[in-house]
Amino acid sequence: MSTDDVVATYHIETSLPLERAAEVLAGEQSTGTFVRVARESADLRARFAAQIVSLEEVPLTGSSALPGTVGDPAERLRAVLRLRFPLDNFGPSLPNLLAAVAGNLFEIKELAAIKLLDLELPPAFASRYPGPAFGVAGTRRLMGRETGAMIGTIVKPSIGLSPSELAEVVTELVGAGVDFIKDDELQGNGPTAPLAERVRAVMPVLERHADRTGVKPMYAFNITDDIGRLEANHDLVAAAGGTCVMACINLVGLAGLEYLRSRSSLPIHGHRTMFGAISRSDQVGIAFGAWQKIARLSGADHLHTNGISNKFYESDAEVLAAIAAVREPLLGLSPTVPVLSSGQWGGLAHATYAAVGTTDLLVLAGGGIHGHPDGAAAGVASMREAWASAESGESAALALERSPALRRATEVFGPVRV
Amino acid sequence: MSTDDVVATYHIETSLPLERAAEVLAGEQSTGTFVRVARESADLRARFAAQIVSLEEVPLTGSSALPGTVGDPAERLRAVLRLRFPLDNFGPSLPNLLAAVAGNLFEIKELAAIKLLDLELPPAFASRYPGPAFGVAGTRRLMGRETGAMIGTIVKPSIGLSPSELAEVVTELVGAGVDFIKDDELQGNGPTAPLAERVRAVMPVLERHADRTGVKPMYAFNITDDIGRLEANHDLVAAAGGTCVMACINLVGLAGLEYLRSRSSLPIHGHRTMFGAISRSDQVGIAFGAWQKIARLSGADHLHTNGISNKFYESDAEVLAAIAAVREPLLGLSPTVPVLSSGQWGGLAHATYAAVGTTDLLVLAGGGIHGHPDGAAAGVASMREAWASAESGESAALALERSPALRRATEVFGPVRV
Secondary structure: OOOOEEEEEEEEEEOOOHHHHHHHHHHHOOOOOOOOOOOOOHHHHHHHOOEEEEEEEEOOOOOOOOOOOOOOHHHOEEEEEEEEEEHHHOOOOHHHHHHHHOOHHHHEOOEEEEEEEEEEOOOHHHHHOOOOOOHHHHHHHHHOOOOOOEEEEEOOOOOOOOHHHHHHHHHHHHHOOOOEEEOOOOOOOOOOOOHHHHHHHHHHHHHHHHHHHOOOOEEEEEOOOOHHHHHHHHHHHHHOOOOOEEEEHHHHOHHHHHHHHHHOOOOEEEEOOOHHHHHOOOOEEEOHHHHHHHHHHOOOOEEEOOOOOOOEOOOHHHHHHHHHHHHOOOOOOOOOEEEEOOOOOHHHHHHHHHHHOOOOOEEEOOHHHHOOOOOHHHHHHHHHHHHHHHHHOOOHHHHHHHOHHHHHHHHHHOOOOO | OOOOEEEEEEEEEEOOOHHHHHHHHHHHOOOOOOOOOOOOOHHHHHHHOOEEEEEEEEOOOOOOOOOOOOOOHHHOEEEEEEEEEEHHHOOOOHHHHHHHHOOHHHHEOOEEEEEEEEEEOOOHHHHHOOOOOOHHHHHHHHHOOOOOOEEEEEOOOOOOOOHHHHHHHHHHHHHOOOOEEEOOOOOOOOOOOOHHHHHHHHHHHHHHHHHHHOOOOEEEEEOOOOHHHHHHHHHHHHHOOOOOEEEEHHHHOHHHHHHHHHHOOOOEEEEOOOHHHHHOOOOEEEOHHHHHHHHHHOOOOEEEOOOOOOOEOOOHHHHHHHHHHHHOOOOOOOOOEEEEOOOOOHHHHHHHHHHHOOOOOEEEOOHHHHOOOOOHHHHHHHHHHHHHHHHHOOOHHHHHHHOHHHHHHHHHHOOOOO
């Protein structure tokens, strides 16, 4: 196998013989027609055809076939298919790569399931795409949190606050000791709280805090907008002394993220909203494993992975696999920070740390901080103490003994997970 | 209902009481937490909360619940839900709109199905987004085809041709009388046939043809690439006298399409590759009806809808609904040209015309032209004669009597559809 090849891994289901289905898929996504046409020489096929690397039958999951599937349902089999694509077919361009590995193949009617699971990419992609400009180290430096889990929160209510109300919320949160605050993904650039007014309201609060403590908490302003507005939105944040911008990756597009990266002087907080649309089904779409590689190449310094015991549909195993995927080295890029959110609180620290073995994480708690019975400062303390305890190798039981804030948190959020 | 509201229509399935599920969804996508937080006043909720417009139970389809769904499967119901979102929540920004109507909602575990079907958008969007710059009229003018169906084809084999081989193929196709030729979506800007070399090979062929006939066929060069390269790619085509650029909408992103539109002096041929990833499942994702509105606002002059009797999974009914959706007026925008492709040939003209009632269509045939037994010129003639016959009100039987090229086509492609 050439070092210039791309290998894509899929789940497929089909009533065709598996080998035949794999050939249809490989053909559709490379030299490309069901029938041979003029000039489609054997030489051309040898150079450009996608090739089957491996094809391994796996058990059916019981999920129903995709709409429009043809073939005898009783014959249906599921398999993991790995296909090799010559890089020359598209060059090291992420959008053009996607045309091959994730293009029309989702519409093939012989496939009852077709999901892109993973991508192995050659070094040429890292030569073209520098990836995160800040990553773990740059983020820690900017927020003044050299060790331990980075503790953050989300502004709530998510929308509807006036800029002056927002300043009040941020004052409380930085007073509580958070490292990081983010806009909700629903908070864009609407008329009630335009980005420029949010920046004007928030930055003085952060600067005053920095004057007092020497540390400026990181605030991720959601600059998601039309591509042509991203640079101006970013510049507005940077000019005011902001240290982070947030982009909803699927709303500006992976290509939009890459565009922002090429013009950004700040870490990019990559939110995955709308990801469920392409990934929740086990029968169709693109899995996190493949998607996160493109997001990292495109420059996401922080990437949402969800957290264990979350309020969404993902199991702990899926979440832990997502965190591990983001932490896996990729073509020499700077490490991206996994962002754990949804239902997070101090009582999840020990279980999470036991599974991931690192504190190079940004842990976001909405309710876990805003909703602590003794207020936000106690919420932050409960999380910081729990994570420090976990990292030191203490048991959760000992953490509960030593941390009054964590003990109080259990009164609202239930028992600590071990 | 305010004229500034957005209404989004969904299919949902849930084991919660339907009304309760609708409220969870509306809450998550607007004022936003499952629990009330400080400053979430009744006034704020009244102004910013998404509201249920209607909720109508429909029969279950039999498709399995999305992974991670909670609740008793026996209680599961399906419904069409319409939600109203105040425009002030996001302003007339398409990316920020999507955060609300298609953001985290796909991950809600109480939903066994969640698919965005349609969007009703207020005029503010058309004030910000001018939509197609050329549309039907501009496309007809540029390709010199004032009336009748626009007949086009795709370069085959899709990838692997050298620029000189490409010039040969294009020479044959323009000689055959096509109005339009497009690159395959797999043909990007790879090292074998870089865009610059394709332009250099193809444009002289088109110009010589124009010198002879007075008409320059339209060639859609696939300029899909990183966002930062789109403008240069476009300029290269425009400078060489090209009259169309093609963008794979889901690969540059809807936002990337809008960015290209703002910098393009040529019609944009909008390819929908990878659309199946977000739309093929009936349980999750975004349906064509909603997606095409955003694509049109973002400036797609041509938009792929698939065609009847296609080789992909969609039924004729779905295809015809897609064509009708693209032809439906939208906020005063110029009409986008529906692009029918996949398995198209002359024998589908009468059935298609009977269903859509217009020839303001770009009909692309690969095999139907390249694979005609008497060659590409006969393939084009068979399609043009069939469409003219259909438009004139003739029966398909009469068309077969009058058109030798159509008769010969049936020997390969089977009987004419009526």
